[in-house]
Amino acid sequence: MLEADLLAPFPDEVAVPAATVAAAVARSGRVLVVLDDDPTGTQSVADLPVLTRWAVEDLRWALEQGAPALYVLTNTRSLDPADAEQRNREVVTNALDAASAAGVDVGFVSRSDSTLRGHFPLEPTVIADVLERHAGRRTDAVVVVPAFPDAGRITVGGVHYTRAAGGTVVPVAETEFARDATFGFHSSALAEYVEEKSAGRYAAADVLVLDLALVRGPAEAIADVLDRATGMTPVVVDAVTEDDLRSLALGLAESERRGRSLLYRVGPPFVRARVGQEVRAPLTADEAFAGTSPAPGGGLVVVGSHVAQTTRQLKALVAGHPAVVVEVGVDRLLSGADAAAELDRVVAAVSAALAEQDVVVHTSRLLVRRDDPAESLRIARTVSGAVVEVVRRTLAAHPPRFVVAKGGITSSDVATSGLGIRRAVVRGPMLPGIVSLWQPVGGAAAGIPFVVFAGNVGDDRSLLDVVRVLSTAS
Structure with a gap:
């Protein structure tokens, strides 16, 4: 399938300056704690602290750097589910303790693979459980954004694709990544993927979809959809460009301003867009x-x-x-x-x-x-x-x-x-x-x-x- 044909029914992307998103982040004062299930999630960001240990003092050091986000390398993609669960609990608990001591408001991101491999929905579920038990914060929605345009992974109409030769795209379930020995899957439609990986806990019909028409519209329209989310409703999101991710970031910021409590399960570039970083040129x-x-x-x-x-x-x-x-x-x-x-x-x-x-x-x-x-x-x-x-x-x-x-x-x-x-x-x-x-x-x-x-x-x-x-x- 040609990517151009796939995009034809949707509006053109809207330019969103990174500075506009950064200003919204600054107003919120919130720092994102990114639990990265392998270290490659840092590939889209710059000048942010990263930890490979998560003692409270390490997290305090990272928060003291004054950055809008910090990364904690959990490496849970290499662990079995029980160990992955325990590690997520430790990181979130310690991050909440460090944030409380530092007087910092934190949000949480579960960063995973743009080709859909990893412990899902286990990891966001564990994060939500710790937030409720430890901080009394109930999660309204888990926002799933695997798109990674820099690496050729895009989501259109709720379906996740990888770019191929000649301007074509291939549904991700038809690639070698879907045959992963540990984290294989069958569904490219993200709502169906959520149902598949949750073993039916979340029905595909109950998953909210933010398609490109919404993502490329006003922030208020995105927030309006998220207003319907409650009890960890899965929300899957289209994105094809950096501007799509920035437009989404503004909608998420508006939703959180309205009082929605959101968790994120994302590919690498989400954090860059969500905190309003410019796309940095490669290092010399x-x-x-x-x-x-x-x-x-x-x-x-x-x-x-x-x-x-x-x-x-x-x-x-x-x-x-x-x-x-x-x-x-x-x-x-x-x-x-x-x-x-x-x-x-x-x-x-x-x-x-x-x-x-x-x-x-x-x-x-x-x-x-x-x-x-x-x-x-x-x-x-x-x-x-x-x-x-x-x-x-x-x-x-x-x-x-x-x-x-x-x-x-x-x-x-x-x-x-x-x-x-x-x-x-x-x-x-x-x-x-x-x-x-x-x-x-x-x-x-x-x-x-x-x-x-x-x-x-x-x-x-x-x-x-x-x-x-x-x-x-x-």
Whole structure:
């Protein structure tokens, strides 16, 4: 289907200045706490604090930065439902305690995948439960906004699509992402997706839809629809452009001004639009290293994601950039007896090569699948744990000039356990709206730019482009 034909029945987009949204946010005084189920959600924002730990003192630090939003890396997409629930409870409880002590009003965003993978509706349900129990705040609506136009994910007429070649779009349920071993799904129509993932708790017929005609209209019309929401009514939203997201933000602000209590389940660019940030240009090489003293030698690129997009990007990087390539044998990691020797081999090779040039570490491309989702997650954690150990030991032996982590679970584990990042600031994107650079605050990784690169974004040359920018910095 052509995107132009899909959009034909709807009005043209309306220009909405970011400053207009920012002014509405400033009037509310509310700070958004974003629970990010993997670290790639920061790819659309700039100059916001991000935490990989959620003790009250960490959240107090983030609130003290004076930013309109802060991110907490929960990494729940790598957890089973019970652990994901517990982690969400801890973060929200501690955030409420920190906000109360700081005298700050906070709202909550559950950030997840723009291709609909993740613990839904579990996570917003848990957040709502904690809000009611801990703060006496009942949630009227869960606003679902998975659109990520920068990465080619759009929602039109309540149906979620991914852009393809020749101006066409494909319903997301027809892509490889819908066949995810843990979070697969069958419905591209978001109301039906909500019914499917909630096992019928929320009927598709009861889901409110904010289509493009509403989104591109006045804020009051959006708020009028949300006035009908009560008891965690799911609300799914169309969006095709940044202006659509900003127009939505004004409607949400009006709804909250009227007293509606809203939770958000969203893709990456929602927060940028919701707080009124401009779309930041990609960082230059000098900006990426600003305020740091780069380590001598090469940078480290860690590739864990197995989606086809990542494999193509890895191939282009290896073909187009002079780097030492070290493969981690997944079969040896899973055999148990050979795992320690495999780690020793990889660490020795990486540490030696970093003294002279960039190094690419990647897991073998054969994806080990199991029918049991829990077993699939266990295998993913085993492999990611080994990659983290390689990064941790390499950091101690020869700190890299920069680190790029490819894949959501990989990025999270490399940040928290491999590099020991607890607090950081998102500096901005390395590519337009889709890849973020963190500046670690304190710890062994201070001064090492860390790039979070989702597995499912970019074209075939995107990873190569990012690494070339970082490698050419003076």
